[in-house]
Amino acid sequence: DAGITQSPRHKVTETGTPVTLRCHQTENHRYMYWYRQDPGHGLRLIHYSYGVKDTDKGEVSDGYSVSRSKTEDFLLTLESATSSQTSVYFCAIRHTAGTAAETQYFGPGTRLLVL
Amino acid sequence: SQQGEEDPQALSIQEGENATMNCSYKTSINNLQWYRQNSGRGLVHLILIRSNEREKHSGRLRVTLDTSKKSSSLLITASRAADTASYFCATDALPGANNLFFGTGTRLTVIP
Numbered sequence: 001d002a003g004i005t006q007s008p009r010h011k012v013t014e015t016g017t018p019v020t021l022r023c024h025q026t027e028n029h030r031y032m033y034w035y036r037q038d039p040g041h042g043l044r045l046i047h048y049s050y051g052v053k054d055t056d057k058g059e060v061s062d063g064y065s066v067s068r069s070k071t072e073d074f075l076l077t078l079e080s081a082t083s084s085q086t087s088v089y090f091c092a093i094r095h096t097a098g099t100a101a102e103t104q105y106f107g108p109g110t111r112l113l114v115l
Numbered sequence: 116s117q118q119g120e121e122d123p124q125a126l127s128i129q130e131g132e133n134a135t136m137n138c139s140y141k142t143s144i145n146n147l148q149w150y151r152q153n154s155g156r157g158l159v160h161l162i163l164i165r166s167n168e169r170e171k172h173s174g175r176l177r178v179t180l181d182t183s184k185k186s187s188s189l190l191i192t193a194s195r196a197a198d199t200a201s202y203f204c205a206t207d208a209l210p211g212a213n214n215l216f217f218g219t220g221t222r223l224t225v226i227p
Contacts, residue, residue: 004157031213033214035217040219041219042203042217042218042219042220043158043203043217044217045214045215045216048213048214050213056213058214059216090157090158092157092158094213102145102146102148102163102207103148103160103163104158104160104205104215105160106157106158106159107157108156108157109155109156109157
């Protein structure tokens, strides 16, 4: 499972409140990703990181920010949660060497409900 | 968007039968990957096929790629109840890309 954990695993919050999701990895991978998964849309990339303090936007970045102050942690923040951000959020890492260099390994997911 | 689309959206078969699911994508790619997702879990990588390959095998999995048609297929032979899951294709752009674009998935149900 590439040593990826996500916290919390489930969260219920109210519209307008800030929410931070954490992704933690134990294997020192350079690339980390945040996706959201919604019925009919598959997985869509929110933000990704290619190193400490190096991040870039994905396909659906509006309303989200990220931070990576340490190699092992990649944080996703919803500054003011909206009901449209109800989703399942997945973190992933990518190896950067060897035969697995182009595959991604996923965490268990965080189920977020915004009321 | 480069996002792929899987076909069919859902597939139900009897144990022992073969399952075929298809993926179409929109732009040139470096490689195409297939992932599996069990209910309530994260995605797990199954197989990767490069743009210069036409067919690849891994155990009971067979993947084909037709870059002229921008399509791929995943065949699972002699299906088992444990193969019940959603299957996604994912593509990247040309070399140097950092991101994958996932399709919408095929939900496979294998009936014991």
